[in-house]
Amino acid sequence: MTSEYLILSAVLFCIGVGGVLIRRNPLVIFMSIELMLNAANLALVTFARARGDLGGQAGAFFVMVCAAAEVVVGLAIIVTVFRSKRSIDIDDMTLLSGAPGAEGGSLA
Numbered sequence: 001m002t003s004e005y006l007i008l009s010a011v012l013f014c015i016g017v018g019g020v021l022i023r024r025n026p027l028v029i030f031m032s033i034e035l036m037l038n039a040a041n042l043a044l045v046t047f048a049r050a051r052g053d054l055g056g057q058a059g060a061f062f063v064m065v066c067a068a069a070e071v072v073v074g075l076a077i078i079v080t081v082f083r084s085k086r087s088i089d090i091d092d093m094t095l096l097s098g099a100p101g102a103e104g105g106s107l108a
Contacts, residue, residue: 005046012039024090026078030071037067 012035019032041060048056082088 002046002050006043009039009043009046012036012042026074026088026090029090030074030078034067034071037063 016036044056
């Protein structure tokens with residue numbers, strides 16, 4: 001039974017990696033990252049159940065807390081960029097980079 005859960009976890013993780021690498025929409029990228037984190041949670045809980053230990057379940061809980069914080073910060077950045085540029089295209093998001101030649105950057 002453990003191997004089925006690990007295979008499912010690997011498939012979900014691969015779908016998430018594909019979504020991050022292929023898609024250009026930041027909302028889809030965030031959903032793909034969440035899918036990858038949930039796949040890691042499934043693997044942690046599977047290994048914890050196989051060992052009869054609660055450590056993996058506690059780790060999965062902390063991963064969920066960090067994922068929720070990541071979503072809040074990421075969506076706030078997306079909303080801020082959309083309000084200032086009226087676009088959320090990943091290729092145009094140099095506003096926060098601070099690189100010379102970017103909209104907010106300076107050479108001095």
